[in-house]
Amino acid sequence: MEFFDLFREDRWPHMFCPGCGIGTVMNCFHRAFSEMNMDQDKTVFVSGIGCASRIIGYIRADSIHTTHGRALAVATGIKLANPDLNVIVFSGDGDIGAIGGNHFINAARRNVDISVFCINNYIYGMTGGQASTTTPYKSFSTTTPYGSKEYPFDLAEVAVASGANYVARWTIRNVKELTSSMTKAMQKKGFSFVEIASPCPTSFGRRNRMADPTQMFEWLKIIAVRKEKSQAWGLDQLDLNIEGRITIGEFIERNRSPYGLIA
Amino acid sequence: MRLPPGSYFMQGNEACVEGALWAGLTFYAGYPITPSTEIAEGLAMRMPEEGGTFLQMEDEIASISAIIGASWAGAKAMTATSGPGFSLMQESIGYAAMTETPIVIVDVMRGGPSTGLPTMVGQGDVMQAKYGSHGDYPVIALSPSSVQDMFDLTIRAFNLSERYRVPTMVLSDAEIGHMRGKFIVPRTLEIVNRRIRTDRVWHDGFAYDETLVPKMPIFGKGSRVHVTGLSHDIAGYPTSNVEVHEELVRRLQEKVERHSDDICSLVAHRPGSRRMLVSYGSPSFAAWEAMMQSEDVGLVDLKTLWPFPSKLLAQAISGSSDVIMIELNLGQMFREVQRVACDEGCRKVRLFSKVGGEVPRPAEIIGFLKEGG
Structure with missing residues (x-):
């Protein structure tokens, strides 16, 4: 599948900033989707509000850009109204971790057969760089000018605890693993969740001495620790601060019956 | 099985359930709230019998979001609630109006404001029904005043919603919802289904004719339509063009006004x-x-x-x-x-x-x- 078989060429160029990680995610998704031979006409893309949510407007398929935080609830409605459809959600940390947090934990609990790709850029990018629920402790944003006083959510861990069937987290540096996880997520029956740590030099990096995209790439390299090593070191995303660490890897793969198929 | 034609003695909320099923309801999502709960309870029992989907969501925002998604997947979709839940739904009512999503919302009104009088009657939501979401947008709201009306107007709400692609409300109240009375299921009932399209909709997903109501592409039929709550052109693509925005908002309003003779009663x-x-x-x-x-x-x-x-x-x-x-x-x-x-x-x-x-x-x-x- 050529790139513009999947994406809407007539909407190019896209709106994303230079150095944004979303382009990489779209590339990885293109690879994963192409390899799977999924029926594009039977696949619906759903999103909420924010930078990551704008991806679906560029995809050449049925797509619905919903209200802030509600993507998972809308996706649940689509999937259960027509179970023949593949339902894929692109969303961000604001949608998933803050305004739509209730829908996130309940969609995972309900284990509806949808795949969620959450691009976590640790900031509200579209509104100009306010702190989100994943903004690292002590880091700066327009609403945390003295450094964030709150601890961030570990979205992947929340997904595991809430009952998702497949959960992984990668940074956009891990393109192979990310692509493979996207494939697994789409193949997996039930709720699957892939968190993608992504750079936002414009809104996050600029206020945290990483205005240059390459500095953000370096940061992602430093903070990301593979699960195997991470557990050995006892590191935890909850302690993420600007010098801290996040764990990456596949966190769970299980086969709880998806919603509606419980015998 | 649909309630066969005949004469029945039921609660208003139960008549609403049967009316919705007659109208062709295939997807219900809701959250329990007095005095509307019997509608959810009734449909939890009846939907599986009718081959439809009943879903209890985590809140009213999720409920209305789910029915919006279901509607785009081709379902006739409904939710039922009361004042506090209706307040929570407002943003998505505006979204449904903007995206021309046919949905039915039953609001069994109770005494307000706030938590108010949960078990007792009120009619304080009628202005909210029209003006509760931000911006100028069209809605249709019907008001039943008997058990028969609960049956008839629920069907009518679906018909109007399908015909005009407008979020349509049944503004019932605690007395009508909980009242028991006689109602008749007639032998013939008019049931309206939305006009759909199944062709590829590259640049005209929201193109309209003289009715001002676009034919609706349904997800999964190969239309590849893009739907957004952002101001959009007839392709469905987001735009910041003020002329396009003006045309859209005026057309949405005009869509209802032009057909007010058919809608009003x-x-x-x-x-x-x-x-x-x-x-x-x-x-x-x-x-x-x-x-x-x-x-x-x-x-x-x-x-x-x-x-x-x-x-x-x-x-x-x-x-x-x-x-x-x-x-x-x-x-x-x-x-x-x-x-x-x-x-x-x-x-x-x-x-x-x-x-x-x-x-x-x-x-x-x-x-x-x-x-x-």
């Missing part, structure tokens, strides 16, 4: 009487009693609240010199009635208002009639 008893009572929902019972016990008094029972049936009301009160609005709030629809009555040259327009909790007694209305001479 009311029941007028003794139209043109010297004194005319105007009511909707549960106060209509007392108003009818008061009318029957008085000389030269008529009654208008509004069945459509939004768009406001100005033309029909004007005809019904033409020649009247005293118009009395009866409602269970501080006078929300009163201004609409006043506007129409003043345009008709009626000298006196009065408000009989109860805040809620109980319906007015006929004697109170008769007393009010006498006070004003």
